[in-house]
Amino acid sequence: MSTSVPDAVRPSPGTNWSMQIKDTLSQPVVAAFCGGGVAGAVSRTVVSPLERLKILMQVQSVGRDAYKLSVGQALGKMWKEEGWRGFMRGNGTNCIRIVPYSAVQFSSYNFYKRNLFEPYLGTDLTPFTRLICGGIAGITSVFFTYPLDIVRTRLSIQSASFTELGAKPEKLPGMWATIVSMYKTEGGVSALYRGIIPTVAGVAPYVGLNFMVYESIRQAFTPEGDKNPSALRKLLAGAISGAVAQTCTYPFDVLRRRFQINTMSGMGYQYKSISDAVRVIVLQEGVKGLYKGIVPNLLKVAPSMASSWLSFEVTRDFLTDLKKNDESQSL
Secondary structure (H helix, E strand, O other): OOOOOOOOOOOOHHHHHHHHHHHHHOOHHHHHHHHHHHHHHHHHHHOHHHHHHHHHHHOOOOOOOOOOOOHHHHHHHHHHHHHHHHHHOOHHHHHHHHHHHHHHHHHHHHHHHHHHHOOOOOOOOOHHHHHHHHHHHHHHHHHHHHHHHHHHHHHHHHOOOOHHHOOOOOOOOOHHHHHHHHHHHOOHHHHHHOOHHHHHHHHHHHHHHHHHHHHHHHHHHOOOOOOOOOHHHHHHHHHHHHHHHHHHHHHHHHHHHHHHOOOOOOOOOOOOOHHHHHHHHHHHHOHHHHHOOHHHHHHHHHHHHHHHHHHHHHHHHHHHHHHHHHHHHHO
16 A cells, blocks of 8 residues: 655655755855855955055056055045046956955865864864965965956056056957957966966965964954854954955065066066066165055955955855754754
């Protein structure tokens, strides 16, 4: 005698499909990947005007002072000449770059942490181990997304009023047109990875410091007996970790920008190597030349990293809780 399962309790194909998606999204590495993507888009859009201003200041070599202004004056100049589009110039490309960059960074950190550095699941890492794990995650994310970073830099300066670049084109090239032009005229694939060595040299310690300081401060800010600090404490931990990491590694960021436009005619420098770039910058611009643009950078780092860490944790926790909620509803 066969027994039939009532339709009311028989799971439908749609239910199984939905549960499979929730199960996949709730996996730690996948949740970290999605959370990282959201974090990247939110953090970069929030500070887009300051991010672009930082780049414009970084690429000015000695004798060029189009943006040798205070932050307020420079932002006013950008608004007057280009309007709100000037504030967002290059942000679309930046978000296209930063979403996979941030997603790969957070998820690879989670992967390396769980599979390489934790002696057993749930172990707290030492600060040094977090530094190394974060550094490897930073290098991983750079290699996946670097061409979009160099294109974002080009797009950020094309419409700025640098007299060395000549008259502005009537129609600015977009992301793909810039990629194709660089590939055809500046050396193929190698052109899309120009400046990657100083980038990796800066990103590895930056990401490592960011993860190390954030997790240490987050742990210190968590009241005894609680699993998570409040949103305000997370924002503060993110702001502090970003400021520390940015200040320690900022010269590498300047070198990265300089090398990314090293072949653009009119910008006034043709560096042969990293050591040559450091020597020329210090001789011509002083040590402060390695810190050009740091003021708008520090102004942006607090809201950028704070919003990045908070949006990452909110998204990640939401996704990892999907399976738990689904299981509790089925009981």
